[in-house]
Amino acid sequence: MNRIAITLFSALLIAPVAAIAESMMSEAPANADVYFVQPTDGATVDQTFKVVFGLRNMGVAPAGVEKAGTGHHHLLIDTDVPSDLSQPLPATDHVKHFGGGQTETEVTLAPGKHTLQLLLGNYAHVPHHPPVISEKITVMVK
Template structure:
């Protein structure tokens, strides 16, 4: 148990250092992230499963310092212009973190129309330079 706590503390410390120095990890040329499902314009019911896709990079948990990797963040009803790409992404109901390296999520969304977009973050949840961000899709939850 002590080894786990020490490792966890080191990961938190490293992630904090990445955020503090303002450095953004370089994204490889041609890297793309996209939503596999649901399809743009789909009408879905709860719970909604969103499957993430990534090309040109690998997925690694937050705190993992490996070149050309990152982890997913799902932007729900969020305009990317409102996201500070130079800082660690906040964890909110509209910016959902997948720091464990998850590549899909099943969650409840309120009935209505929603926009969804993926944004890859580095080990400290900071978007890459340039940002690796999907096209926005719209889904309607019945």
């Protein structure tokens, strides 16, 4: 295949994927805010500790429920916000999904310094536009 044919072929493959990803994005109010109620930044916690999520100017709905102005929590542990926020968030040891609409959890971490951050996802685990992201906090596990 020549370069033009390859470029055209690639564009035909990528365009539908981009359109699907974009169609899964949901709008968030500009004043939406997600935050930690507990623990606070700099807290010293036991190896198993309670994490309570806060949300302003949006509602909580389970994954799979497509309702404007709602989403569900994802807890990022010792990781940064993914660079591509147009894709569903992966479920990993560092990205915990709360697709049932949970607003709190217990976390168990090894002793040492850890970072936590919240990222709201829509019905399909895709971050909103604009993304609703908390400040990153640090906890010290005993």
